[in-house]
Amino acid sequence: MRAPGALPRLIGVTNVVVITVAVVGLSLLPGEPPPQAGPKGVAKVQGSTAQPGSPGPSGAAEPATSPVGQPPGVVATPDFARQVRANEAGLVPVLMYHRILAERHASLDRTPDQLRKELEKLAERGYVPITAREFATGDIRVPAGKYPVVLTFDDGHPSHFGLDANGAPLPGTAVAVIQEVASRHPGFRPTATFWINREPFGLRDRAAQEAAVRWLVDHGYEVANHTWAHPNLRTLKRKKVSEQIVRIERLIKKLGAPPSQTMALPYGSMPRNKGAARSGSWDGTRYDFAGVFLAGAEPSLSPYAKKFDRGAIQRIQSNGKKGECRKWCSQYWLEWLDKHPGERYVSDGDPERISIPEKLRGNIVTKRGLQVIAY
Known part of the structure; x- marks a missing residue:
């Protein structure tokens, strides 16, 4: 976007967007919305499939190969998710x-x-x-x-x-x-x-x-x-x-x-x-x-x-x-x-799974058969 006279004021807790635009030049900053309290629950979207290989020392299996430009993936487990403190419901x-x-x-x-x-x-x-x-x-x-x-x-x-x-x-x-x-x-x-x-x-x-x-x-x-x-x-x-x-x-x-x-x-x-x-x-x-x-x-x-x-x-x-x-x-x-x-x-390094703390379990909705790991 080009800089407007007033950028949108975003009310985080309700995701209501109240936008007023009056183009008066590039010198103004956006308005101040209230802070977002935090994640509200999750619903999984399908990712591409990683090819798993042999298990690694941390309990997660590492793939033999990965797409060019992408990091090597893992097959996440509850223990592994806990070790890395995975929270894929986060901001x-x-x-x-x-x-x-x-x-x-x-x-x-x-x-x-x-x-x-x-x-x-x-x-x-x-x-x-x-x-x-x-x-x-x-x-x-x-x-x-x-x-x-x-x-x-x-x-x-x-x-x-x-x-x-x-x-x-x-x-x-x-x-x-x-x-x-x-x-x-x-x-x-x-x-x-x-x-x-x-x-x-x-x-x-x-x-x-x-x-x-x-x-x-x-x-x-x-x-x-x-x-x-x-x-x-x-x-x-x-x-x-x-x-x-x-x-x-x-x-x-x-x-x-x-x-x-x-x-x-x-x-x-x-x-x-x-x-x-x-x-x-x-x-x-x-x-x-x-x-x-x-x-x-x-x-x-x-x-x-x-x-x-x-x-x-x-x-x-x-x-x-x-x-x-x-x-x-x-x-x-x-x-x-x-x-x-x-x-x-x-x-959690695994595009096929969503790893979250157990306290967020009730907010999870799985889609397309993908696995949710709560620890």
Whole structure:
């Protein structure tokens, strides 16, 4: 999203989104929602199947192989889940970034150094990036005992990505910083989600657009839908909402990326008909997203939670603890999760099972025959 005059105020305990948008420039911060009390229960979503091998010393079987770019999995057991303190009903930080500039011009901007420092802290604390698509679909492949984090970038700004003459990410761009941090922290998977508009990464030449999108997709990044012209969807009729979504979806297809499974709302502004953001059609083309993401204010519920709303997924603005960000941006929330480890999503390393503390057992609903492990 581009920075609006007022980002949505998110009322966590009821998942009610009250959004007021008055575009007055890039200098304002989002409103302050009340904090999310914690997970409310879980419902499992099918993940891909890991191939188990022989049991490891901790009581979990380790696979002989794993998909390229994905961590080796395990077959979780109650004892193993207890050892790693797995809690796959916990909260997940979905971080929201905008421009990455050497000199900040607005409160939403971050410098490459600020981005680098935040990613370094995430890596050191045990967070592993996944895409918004993986999160929304519940395909969370994070090593046992680690925590998923979703890095998201709105607007497809030139500061997010570009290629130099040698076909490598331009220094100082978001992707270059992510790759740099991952090179120093092997467990920190280099991936993120980029939600684009009609001129991805500021490129107007179709060949340059295709080259950029091809590099990102080939290297495990997600490129997805942020509407064609970045309008306030709340001001549009349903047909126009669908047109904005379909037009960028057609561009994404032409550029060689898979169909979007996620989209971010411009300005965090929900259409009057909420369902139009998640599914619909225009001019013979349909769309149906696994997740629609808000502008940000607090960690998201686990995608396995009963009350997880795929049509209004929470995010956290990346920023320090100043002004309105004293409580509602990334520094505050990452410190809060460190102080409340029982509220955080902790992976059991097994995409075929959901591992949770016994006290959450009554909130679990299994789907598609997948196993729940309560310890």
